[in-house]
Amino acid sequence: MFPELNNLLNTTPDQTEQGKLTLLCDAKTDGSFLVHHFLSFYLKANCKVCFVALIQSFSHYNIVGQKLGVSLTTARECGQLVFLEGLKSAVDVFFRPQEEPHPLQFLREANSGNLQPLYEFVQEALKPMDSGEAAWRCPVLLVDDLSVLLSLGVGAVAVLDFIHYCRATVCREWKGNVVALVHDSGDAEDEENDILLNGLGHQSHLILRAEGLATGFCKDVHGQLRILWRRPSEPTAQRDRSLTYQYKIQDKNVSFFAKGMSPAVL
Amino acid sequence: MAAAATCSTGTRSTGSVVAAASRNSVTSFQRRGPRASGTDSGCSRLVSIAGTRPSVRNGQLLVSTGLPALDQLLGGGLAVGTVLLIEEDKYNIYSPLLFKYFLAEGIVTGHTLLVASAKEDPADILQELPAPLLDDNCKKECDEDIYNHKTESNIKMKIAWRYQLLPKMEARPVSSSRFGHYYDVSKRIPQELIEASKWHGFFLPEKISSTLNLEPCSLSHSYIKLLQFIQNIIYEEGFDGSNPQKKQKNILRIGIQNLGSPLWGDDICWTENCDSNHSLTKFLYMLRGLLRSSLSACIITVPTHLIQNKAIIARVTNLSDTVVGLESFIGSEKETNPLYKDYHGLIHIRQIPQLNNLIYDVSDVKDLAFKLKRKLFTIERLHLPPDLSDTVSRSSKQDLAESAKLLGPGCGMTARGKKHLDF
Numbered sequence: 001m002f003p004e005l006n007n008l009l010n011t012t013p014d015q016t017e018q019g020k021l022t023l024l025c026d027a028k029t030d031g032s033f034l035v036h037h038f039l040s041f042y043l044k045a046n047c048k049v050c051f052v053a054l055i056q057s058f059s060h061y062n063i064v065g066q067k068l069g070v071s072l073t074t075a076r077e078c079g080q081l082v083f084l085e086g087l088k089s090a091v092d093v094f095f096r097p098q099e100e101p102h103p104l105q106f107l108r109e110a111n112s113g114n115l116q117p118l119y120e121f122v123q124e125a126l127k128p129m130d131s132g133e134a135a136w137r138c139p140v141l142l143v144d145d146l147s148v149l150l151s152l153g154v155g156a157v158a159v160l161d162f163i164h165y166c167r168a169t170v171c172r173e174w175k176g177n178v179v180a181l182v183h184d185s186g187d188a189e190d191e192e193n194d195i196l197l198n199g200l201g202h203q204s205h206l207i208l209r210a211e212g213l214a215t216g217f218c219k220d221v222h223g224q225l226r227i228l229w230r231r232p233s234e235p236t237a238q239r240d241r242s243l244t245y246q247y248k249i250q251d252k253n254v255s256f257f258a259k260g261m262s263p264a265v266l
Numbered sequence: 267m268a269a270a271a272t273c274s275t276g277t278r279s280t281g282s283v284v285a286a287a288s289r290n291s292v293t294s295f296q297r298r299g300p301r302a303s304g305t306d307s308g309c310s311r312l313v314s315i316a317g318t319r320p321s322v323r324n325g326q327l328l329v330s331t332g333l334p335a336l337d338q339l340l341g342g343g344l345a346v347g348t349v350l351l352i353e354e355d356k357y358n359i360y361s362p363l364l365f366k367y368f369l370a371e372g373i374v375t376g377h378t379l380l381v382a383s384a385k386e387d388p389a390d391i392l393q394e395l396p397a398p399l400l401d402d403n404c405k406k407e408c409d410e411d412i413y414n415h416k417t418e419s420n421i422k423m424k425i426a427w428r429y430q431l432l433p434k435m436e437a438r439p440v441s442s443s444r445f446g447h448y449y450d451v452s453k454r455i456p457q458e459l460i461e462a463s464k465w466h467g468f469f470l471p472e473k474i475s476s477t478l479n480l481e482p483c484s485l486s487h488s489y490i491k492l493l494q495f496i497q498n499i500i501y502e503e504g505f506d507g508s509n510p511q512k513k514q515k516n517i518l519r520i521g522i523q524n525l526g527s528p529l530w531g532d533d534i535c536w537t538e539n540c541d542s543n544h545s546l547t548k549f550l551y552m553l554r555g556l557l558r559s560s561l562s563a564c565i566i567t568v569p570t571h572l573i574q575n576k577a578i579i580a581r582v583t584n585l586s587d588t589v590v591g592l593e594s595f596i597g598s599e600k601e602t603n604p605l606y607k608d609y610h611g612l613i614h615i616r617q618i619p620q621l622n623n624l625i626y627d628v629s630d631v632k633d634l635a636f637k638l639k640r641k642l643f644t645i646e647r648l649h650l651p652p653d654l655s656d657t658v659s660r661s662s663k664q665d666l667a668e669s670a671k672l673l674g675p676g677c678g679m680t681a682r683g684k685k686h687l688d689f
Binding site: 032033036056057059062063064068086087089090091093094107109111147148150151152155183185187188189190191192194217219235249250252253254 | 324462482484490494497543544547548550552554555556558559576580581584585613620622623624625628632
């Protein structure tokens with residue numbers, strides 16, 4: 001959790017908004033620091049988190065999480081975090097086929113699979129407990145990242161369907177949040193990715209877009225972050241609010257500053 | 267007695283400090299074990315694997331790529347559990363060299379090799395590896411030195427007599443525990459080194475002959491066979507920690523040549539909208555899954571200049587950890603460019619993984635060129651030659667200005683801009 005980003009987004013772990021879809025996207029740079037931020041933020045906010053980590057292993061997120069002040073192992077043990085390690089499960093489902101449907105069942109299918117088993121896994125993980133006493137504040141689904149699903153043969157429409165189902169269940173029914181990361185391929189002409197990105201962009205309440213600087217590589221400023229607040233349910237409401245900041249990633253923190261106001265320049 | 271007692275209490279207190287540190291895990295020096303079983307007791311044993319060293323930034327276990335210059339550009343070496351993707355140069359002249367350096371380094375440090383190729387027999391590839399420098403020549407000299415030392419040991423030193431008391435230095439270099447060796451490209455690796463090493467070969471025409479009953483999957487058959495072969499080796503030899511009785515842990519170095527070329531049954535190189543669009547990317551994902559849970563490092567060469575669909579290149583890059591692109595000047599107009607006359611090609615470090623860390627150290631040098639000398643493959647920083655002409659001739663300045671535009675726009679993996687600014 002980066003305190004400066006919390007200030008920019010006007011949120012604190014004590015009061016989180018509910019029922020929101022947040023879209024993280026990165027263009028020509030690596031936006032995974034945003035995923036680490038939201039993971040540690042929601043764990044500190046005492047929410048129940050289901051993390052579908054398709055691209056890196058558990059220990060990677062754990063080590064970075066420890067730098068940011070959360071321990072994923074303790075969260076997993078006490079039930080606050082449900083972690084689907086995509087890489088390990090993919091090897092399991094591919095080489096040792098099991099009978100019961102596995103969340104990554106689409107890896108064994110020839111045509112563009114459907115993500116229904118994955119949705120059922122999420123549903124099972126974030127289902128509110130029937131005991132009545134709510135231990136956690138609200139359910140949160142975090143996906144890192146959705147573009148990998150396109151590389152694995154799932155169609156863009158199937159991914160959009162999956163997010164739609166998750167939104168209907170997690171955001172609407174259970175008043176939780178959904179956060180997903182999508183890579184923007186830029187000029188690589190990835191049509192499926194563009195469909196996915198545009199489709200999610202229209203549905204989300206908050207878009208955080210990490211971009212590279214237009215002038216190229218800089219040692220002190222690692223990129224630019226565009227924050228866009230949207231209201232997808234109210235069509236012609238006031239204009240969407242947008243802010244742009246530049247950032248520098250440090251070992252345990254990311255510092256944000258206004259454009260051109262990097263401490264190295266001033 | 268009292269000194270011994272204080273010593274023991276001292277060690278106990280440091281032990282508790284270490285325990286507290288590992289409990290809070292505030293220190294960033296986490297030695298990463300195999301990802302499947304990351305226990306602290308296992309980590310302390312890993313440091314003793316030959317040919318590896320922990321990274322100073324995040325405690326990752328690193329192996330050498332065989333080229334110390336490339337190791338330095340990649341931040342110390344290649345992390346265990348990751349994939350190094352080499353984007354082949356146009357006529358595939360220099361990328362096999364990097365491939366062979368990687369394998370030769372594995373032989374010299376005693377790692378197990380797995381070589382997969384659809385074009386050449388792995389046994390032939392191993393015969394053509396470059397010979398390591400310093401080891402063989404030194405060995406003969408060291409034998410002579412030891413013989414000479416025995417006869418001279420009785421001679422007392424008259425002037426520097428204090429040095430007589432120092433223990434004699436071991437003259438022979440300890441070769442296999444060093445990190446990063448130099449190789450002589452003009453010589454072949456000695457046969458006894460190959461025979462002493464442990465390697466597995468996957469030659470596609472031999473393996474594909476058997477028909478297999480598999481559910482139809484979007485992976486092509488050759489990729490499925492290769493994945494099963496790799497998984498078998500990892501499982502049987504215990505690289506994934508499944509066999510805890512094995513005392514000595516070792517690294518598996520996997521080398522796959524020309525992945526994505528039509529020889530592997532993949533048609534992404536000749537058509538833009540092909541049926542097996544996801545074959546290569548799915549293979550890379552499964553390979554990443556296998557590597558992350560085992561003590562192995564992999565090098566892959568892919569002919570990206572042949573892939574028709576740019577989206578696939580972007581996806582392949584995203585699914586690999588370290589990406590290095592080679593661009594040779596042969597056959598291009600850059601061959602006659604005065605800027606590049608000393609070099610054979612450009613080398614682009616397109617991506618470096620960001621493992622266990624929020625940041626990574628990016629080197630400031632973005633313009634790198636390589637040159638294949640008679641014995642060595644060197645990577646150097648590219649810079650404009652000095653303008654030594656007596657008269658200010660407009661035409662030569664124009665050429666240089668044009669070539670200066672060809673220099674990388676200072677972009678790296680953190681940020682790539684739309685256009686570059688000339689200063």
